[in-house]
Structure formats: C-alpha cells, structure tokens
Amino acid sequence: MTSRRWIAAAAAFLIAPVLAGCGAGFDATTNKPYAPNEAQALIENGSYGSRGIHIPQAFILGPDSGAQLPWRGSAPIYLNILNTTGTPDTLQAVSAGTMGTVKVTAPVQIPSNQLVNTGKPTPQLMLESISRSLRGGETVKLDLQFANAGIVSLNVPVVTRSREFAEYPAAPGATPAPTPTPSASAPAEEAH
Numbered sequence: 001m002t003s004r005r006w007i008a009a010a011a012a013f014l015i016a017p018v019l020a021g022c023g024a025g026f027d028a029t030t031n032k033p034y035a036p037n038e039a040q041a042l043i044e045n046g047s048y049g050s051r052g053i054h055i056p057q058a059f060i061l062g063p064d065s066g067a068q069l070p071w072r073g074s075a076p077i078y079l080n081i082l083n084t085t086g087t088p089d090t091l092q093a094v095s096a097g098t099m100g101t102v103k104v105t106a107p108v109q110i111p112s113n114q115l116v117n118t119g120k121p122t123p124q125l126m127l128e129s130i131s132r133s134l135r136g137g138e139t140v141k142l143d144l145q146f147a148n149a150g151i152v153s154l155n156v157p158v159v160t161r162s163r164e165f166a167e168y169p170a171a172p173g174a175t176p177a178p179t180p181t182p183s184a185s186a187p188a189e190e191a192h
Contacts, residue, residue, distance in 0.1 A: 010133035015184060022042075042152065049084070049138070050084075050148040051150065051152065052085030053081065053082075053083060053084075055154065057079070057080040058059065058079045058157075059156060059158070060075075060077050060127055060134075060158045061158075061159065062069065062135065062136045062138075062159055062161065063136065064162070065136065065160045066145075067135075068134060069130055071130060072126040072129055073133075074126050074127060075101075075126070075127045075130065076119060076125065077094070077123065077142070078125075080118075081110055082113070083149075084113060085148065085149070085169055087148060088109065089148045089149055090109055090146070090148075091107065091146055093144075093145040094125055094141075094142055095142070095145070096141070097141055097143075099131055100127050100128055100129045100131055101127075101129050102142070103125070103126045103128050105126075106124065110126055115184050124150030127140065133138035137167040138157070138158045139158065141155050141156075
C-alpha cells in the first residue's frame with residue numbers, strides 16, 4: 001500500500017465516528033435538554049409502563065440532606081400517572097408492605113390520556129407509621145391498586161429535599177441533620 005493510500009485510509013478511519021454522530025441530524029436526542037433527577041419511572045420487563053399505566057415520575061419526599069425521616073413518622077408520596085388504555089381508571093389503594101401504611105385521601109381518578117399528579121396542590125398519598133427511619137437514597141416498594149389495570153408495583157426512591165425538590169414542603173416530623181460542633185483542639189506544643 002502506498003503512503004498516500006495509507007494516509008487516506010487512516011483519515012477515513014479516524015473521521016468515521018465524527019460523521020456517524022452527524023448522521024443523527026439536528027433532532028438527535030443528544031441535542032435535547034436533559035434534566036436528570038432521582039425519581040423513578042415505571043419500567044416492567046424492559047418496557048415503559050404496565051397494562052396501559054405509565055408512571056413517568058415517582059418519589060417519596062424524604063428529609064433535608066443529611067437528615068432522616070423518623071421511625072413511626074410519615075412522608076408524602078408523589079406520583080405522575082398517565083393512563084393510556086382509552087378508558088378512565090381509578091387508583092383505589094396503595095400498599096407499602098412492611099414499610100408502613102399508605103393513606104389515600106380519596107380514590108384518585110385517572111382519566112384516559114391525561115397526566116395526573118397525586119401531589120399537587122396537596123399530596124393525596126401519605127406513607128405513615130414508617131417501620132424504620134429512612135434517609136434519602138433508599139427505596140420503598142409500592143403496590144398500586146387500580147380499578148381496571150389491577151396491581152402495578154414499583155420501587156420508589158426516597159429523595160432528599162434539595163435541588164429540584166427543595167421547593168416541596170418538609171415531611172412532617174423529619175429529624176434535622178446534625179449540626180457540626182466545633183471540637184476543642186489540643187494545645188500546640190511549645191517549641192524548646
């Protein structure tokens with residue numbers, strides 16, 4: 001192979017990944033704004049949603065950063081639910097297993113093809129009598145009982161009241177983060 005052909009082949013090899021990235025066009029998902037957060041989405045068996053119920057965001061509002069939700073305390077549960085079945089459905093009950101009980105203020109109506117937020121303007125779901133203290137980053141398995149779709153289960157993260165979740169009201173009874181106290185330092189030895 002001549003040196004000119006070798007240079008042309010090497011240039012083609014090096015520029016191929018750049019051109020492949022351009023092949024996605026201006027509508028590539030890498031060209032869209034992306035705002036990550038810790039909330040969970042309902043994914044079952046590798047597919048988004050379950051039996052026509054889609055939950056693009058689910059979280060339990062935990063304590064401030066560094067604090068914990070107390071044993072026997074409570075915390076609001078925030079769910080965004082989308083029913084794509086074509087028929088209205090109703091969220092009737094929620095179970096948290098041995099983690100505590102979930103109070104549902106009233107059955108949550110889920111119209112077809114309309115996003116419903118269970119936390120605004122006030123939380124409709126409250127995890128109560130928590131069986132152990134919880135910190136941000138832990139998860140709680142919830143079983144959601146729908147009138148038509150049946151039981152839909154997902155692991156919901158406990159998120160701290162920070163960053164995009166700082167605007168939410170504090171969980172009742174959350175134990176504040178410990179305040180650092182200055183420690184007495186040993187006196188410096190005198191030089192002889």
